[in-house]
Amino acid sequence: MQFFLEVLLGGLLSGVMYALVALGYVLIYKASGVFNFAQGAMVFFAALTTAGLVDAGLSLWLAAPLTMVAMVALGLLTEKIVLRPLVAQHEITLFMATIGLTFFVEGLAQAIWGANVRSLDLGIEDVPLEWLLENANIAISQFDLVASGIAAALVTMLAIFFSKTKIGRALRAVADDHQAALSIGIPLQHIWGIVWGVAGFVALVAGLLWGSRNGVQFALTFVALKALPVLILGGFTSVPGAIVGGLIIGASEKLAEVYLGPLVGGGIEGWFPYVLALLFLLVRPEGLFGEKIIRRI
Amino acid sequence: MTAQTATQTAPAYLSVNNVEVIYDHVILVLKGVSLDVPEGKIVALLGANGAGKSTTLKSISTLLKGERGEVTKGSIAFRGERVDQLTPNELVKKGMVQVMEGRHCFGHLTVEENLLTGAYTRSLSRGELKESLERVYHYFPRLKTRRTSQSGYTSGGEQQMTAIGRALMAKPTMILLDEPSMGLAPQIVEEIFEIVRDLNQREKVSFLLAEQNTMVALRYADFGYILENGRVVMEGDAKELASNEDVKEFYLGLSSGGRKSFRDVKHYRRRKRWLA
Numbered sequence: 001m002q003f004f005l006e007v008l009l010g011g012l013l014s015g016v017m018y019a020l021v022a023l024g025y026v027l028i029y030k031a032s033g034v035f036n037f038a039q040g041a042m043v044f045f046a047a048l049t050t051a052g053l054v055d056a057g058l059s060l061w062l063a064a065p066l067t068m069v070a071m072v073a074l075g076l077l078t079e080k081i082v083l084r085p086l087v088a089q090h091e092i093t094l095f096m097a098t099i100g101l102t103f104f105v106e107g108l109a110q111a112i113w114g115a116n117v118r119s120l121d122l123g124i125e126d127v128p129l130e131w132l133l134e135n136a137n138i139a140i141s142q143f144d145l146v147a148s149g150i151a152a153a154l155v156t157m158l159a160i161f162f163s164k165t166k167i168g169r170a171l172r173a174v175a176d177d178h179q180a181a182l183s184i185g186i187p188l189q190h191i192w193g194i195v196w197g198v199a200g201f202v203a204l205v206a207g208l209l210w211g212s213r214n215g216v217q218f219a220l221t222f223v224a225l226k227a228l229p230v231l232i233l234g235g236f237t238s239v240p241g242a243i244v245g246g247l248i249i250g251a252s253e254k255l256a257e258v259y260l261g262p263l264v265g266g267g268i269e270g271w272f273p274y275v276l277a278l279l280f281l282l283v284r285p286e287g288l289f290g291e292k293i294i295r296r297i
Numbered sequence: 298m299t300a301q302t303a304t305q306t307a308p309a310y311l312s313v314n315n316v317e318v319i320y321d322h323v324i325l326v327l328k329g330v331s332l333d334v335p336e337g338k339i340v341a342l343l344g345a346n347g348a349g350k351s352t353t354l355k356s357i358s359t360l361l362k363g364e365r366g367e368v369t370k371g372s373i374a375f376r377g378e379r380v381d382q383l384t385p386n387e388l389v390k391k392g393m394v395q396v397m398e399g400r401h402c403f404g405h406l407t408v409e410e411n412l413l414t415g416a417y418t419r420s421l422s423r424g425e426l427k428e429s430l431e432r433v434y435h436y437f438p439r440l441k442t443r444r445t446s447q448s449g450y451t452s453g454g455e456q457q458m459t460a461i462g463r464a465l466m467a468k469p470t471m472i473l474l475d476e477p478s479m480g481l482a483p484q485i486v487e488e489i490f491e492i493v494r495d496l497n498q499r500e501k502v503s504f505l506l507a508e509q510n511t512m513v514a515l516r517y518a519d520f521g522y523i524l525e526n527g528r529v530v531m532e533g534d535a536k537e538l539a540s541n542e543d544v545k546e547f548y549l550g551l552s553s554g555g556r557k558s559f560r561d562v563k564h565y566r567r568r569k570r571w572l573a
Contacts, residue, residue: 087363173403173414180401183360184463185389185418291405
């Protein structure tokens with residue numbers, strides 16, 4: 001039982017990390033209907049830039065805000081150079097554009113900082129929490145707990161932002177119907193600028209946490225792919241959905257690895273989430289919390 | 298024509314001058330449309346499918362750019378100022394809002410949230426926002442009962458009301474209303490036009506409304522313009538238009554002298570403007 005709990009909790013916490021990446025996708029998709037394939041590259045870019053600045057001798061407290069500036073600039077430029085000229089085009093056109101963007105951003109990051117693996121130290125140790133280890137004999141990483149705390153704060157902030165603020169409402173309006181939003185005077189460019197800025201910020205948080213945990217390397221971009229099943233489960237348009245989806249994926253992949261793995265020779269952690277997502281698509285294509293596809297007949 | 302003299306005596310609140318619109322660089326849709334909306338009046342823009350009614354409205358509200366359309370000639374003035382180079386955001390701030398054809402509510406937002414987005418261009422305090430909402434609910438009591446429903450799940454009539462209410466939240470002095478009767482039951486159409494008249498009389502909101510439902514539109518409008526193939530072919534006082542034999546024949550489906558041959562159909566051309 002203790003072992004089960006440990007696996008479950010460990011899984012849930014790593015799920016939060018997936019959710020962080022998924023959040024970035026949700027934000028942009030929600031506000032502009034664009035599936036931003038480049039979100040993973042943005043996470044990588046953020047982590048590499050911070051690590052690079054730290055290696056160059058800056059303190060983390062200076063490097064992170066500087067990276068933030070770079071991320072917002074990257075987001076704004078993307079909106080202006082890539083997406084604005086493509087306004088009113090098909091979704092698939094925009095999607096292709098973001099795939100192109102992915103390779104560009106990955107290349108840019110490595111062109112600036114080199115392709116070496118860097119380490120990033122946030123000052124949070126990835127060791128089991130002593131208190132829990134002594135009292136319940138469960139090993140839970142302190143790092144994961146801090147990461148979850150940060151994610152929880154971020155999600156609460158975003159949820160309030162979307163439902164209660166004027167800008168948040170406008171973002172959802174734009175997501176629903178560009179033309180109508182334009183017709184009542186919501187300036188689309190302005191709104192999209194904000195979204196890309198926020199997505200850049202989320203990418204930075206995800207990049208810092210993932211980078212410090214796994215090392216800053218190209219493989220970070222693959223973490224982003226794990227966000228896809230999270231999105232399918234939680235729904236592409238829901239901030240809480242990204243979190244719940246993340247938790248389910250995290251927990252289920254760890255549990256599957258531990259309990260089902262031995263039956264098939266192990267190594268199922270890598271693909272189990274995708275199978276789960278596939279099954280889920282058959283039952284509930286809009287995801288757990290995604291906006292129901294409304295069709296009036 | 299009497300409409301001419303009427304438009305000349307009242308200052309033109311909105312005036313469209315010889316506007317030409319081309320879509321996708323090749324498709325000529327408007328071939329020099331001119332019209333005036335006097336302050337505080339309801340003007341109907343009539344015509345069949347594809348005559349250019351919606352395009353005219355969108356060229357005024359500068360929403361064409363998102364659809365690869367472009368105003369290539371002519372000018373548009375609102376309250377004496379050129380507005381054809383403004384963004385929709387700036388236009389809404391100046392007091393002109395378009396209610397788009399097909400309602401275009403934000404389906405996943407509640408009715409009330411839809412209304413709230415309408416006030417985006419105004420910076421209002423909480424109290425003022427509430428006041429604005431109440432004003433809309435006063436005209437559309439039905440929306441108040443549906444305020445927490447997602448608008449995608451409300452009826453067509455309620456969506457049209459939401460769309461108009463949302464526009465009202467911007468506190469416009471001029472509303473461009475595109476095909477408000479589309480897909481609605483006659484009773485609801487009547488209800489919506491009554492509200493339009495109410496808004497016009499009590500709040501002095503001017504309306505330019507594009508309608509295929511000529512009969513209803515002419516009953517509520519002060520003036521009318523008839524578009525055909527991207528040109529204004531007739532204009533006049535709404536009552537006169539409604540009693541005009543040709544309008545009756547072609548747009549109202551009423552005919553006095555039995556069946557007529559197509560050969561006898563007159564083609565209306567209003568030479569004055571597009572030669573000028």
